[in-house]
Amino acid sequence: MGSINKKSLLALLFFFGINLLVFSQEIVTADKYLERVSERYGSIRDYEAQVNIRSGSTDMIGNLSFLDPFFLRINFTKPAEQVLVFNGQLLTVYLPDLRAVLSQPVAQGRRTGAVGASMASAQGLQLLRRGYVPSFVSGPEPVPIDERDREAVVKLRLTRRLASEGYREIILSINPETLLIRRIEGRTIADVLVRFDFLNVKTNIGIPELRFEYDSPASANIYNNFLFRETD
Numbered sequence: 001m002g003s004i005n006k007k008s009l010l011a012l013l014f015f016f017g018i019n020l021l022v023f024s025q026e027i028v029t030a031d032k033y034l035e036r037v038s039e040r041y042g043s044i045r046d047y048e049a050q051v052n053i054r055s056g057s058t059d060m061i062g063n064l065s066f067l068d069p070f071f072l073r074i075n076f077t078k079p080a081e082q083v084l085v086f087n088g089q090l091l092t093v094y095l096p097d098l099r100a101v102l103s104q105p106v107a108q109g110r111r112t113g114a115v116g117a118s119m120a121s122a123q124g125l126q127l128l129r130r131g132y133v134p135s136f137v138s139g140p141e142p143v144p145i146d147e148r149d150r151e152a153v154v155k156l157r158l159t160r161r162l163a164s165e166g167y168r169e170i171i172l173s174i175n176p177e178t179l180l181i182r183r184i185e186g187r188t189i190a191d192v193l194v195r196f197d198f199l200n201v202k203t204n205i206g207i208p209e210l211r212f213e214y215d216s217p218a219s220a221n222i223y224n225n226f227l228f229r230e231t232d
Contacts (some may be wrong), residue, residue, distance in 0.1 A: 028154055030134040037172075038125040040179035045069065046207040051117055052197040063197075067124045071212045085214040086118075092214050094227075101216045102226040117196055118179045121172075131165045132158035142176045145183060153182050167194075 046067045051061040051074060062076035062084075063185035070088035083094040086106070093102040118124045135157050137143075142152035153173040160168060175182050179202075184196040216222060 010141070018037075021142040028140045030136045030140075031158040032132045033140060033154065033174075034129060034156060036174075037174055037179050037181070038122060038129065041122040041125055042095050044122070044203045046205060047201055048205060048207070050199040052195075052199065053117075054193075054195045056192050056194075063210055064117060065207055066117075066121060067207050067209065067212065070118075070120065071209065072118055073214075074117070083214065085212055087209075087212045092216075094214070094216065094220065099217070099220045100125075101222045103218045103222060103224045104226055111129065119182075119184055119200060120196075126169070128158060131162065132160050132170060134158050145173050151182070152176065169174070 026082040051064040061078040062074040065073045074084045076082035085092045091104040139157035145151045145153045152188045156172045158170040171185040173183035
């Protein structure tokens with residue numbers, strides 16, 4: 001075998017074999033990474049955050065409260081006094097400019113897709129994993145969240161499996177240290193770009209269910225079933 005004897009060859013094979021084993025253990029697939037994020041949110045009972053929302057050319061800012069598994073409330077500061085509340089059964093939206101309360105009962109069968117801010121939850125991520133195929137945007141290493149902000153995130157691209165999903169594509173920007181979602185960007189079927197930024201997230205702080213009860217202003221007009229009829 002030339003200058004390499006059998007013992008040396010075995011030593012080299014052992015060395016490279018061990019290194020290949022270590023290397024293979026370090027490989028993280030996009031699906032595995034998304035699973036880790038989902039497990040992280042599985043440990044979160046509740047959280048608060050500032051949420052900045054951009055839909056097309058419209059910007060909104062609010063304070064978000066979430067309680068596992070379905071409770072969600074956003075008190076908006078832009079538009080001022082606007083409120084969105086979901087208690088697992090009833091979706092309520094207060095529009096102060098119109099003095100209108102939009103109300104919609106949501107049956108269990110209606111909660112078939114992760115929508116908007118609810119994606120940042122254990123239930124939402126489970127639905128995303130069923131409905132979308134994940135891949136890394138540029139690999140598992142952290143990259144700047146955008147051209148103007150050097151904040152480091154891991155980016156996952158989610159491509160829908162079925163045409164029935166509400167977003168054609170979703171980009172999740174994830175904090176590599178906390179495994180919390182920093183940004184969600186989705187392109188709708190109507191080709192509208194929607195973005196959710198989650199800032200100052202505080203987890204497991206003991207949010208009560210009482211926070212998700214909403215009393216409509218006495219002067220507001222109430223419009224029921226604004227999305228669909230219960231029998232649809």
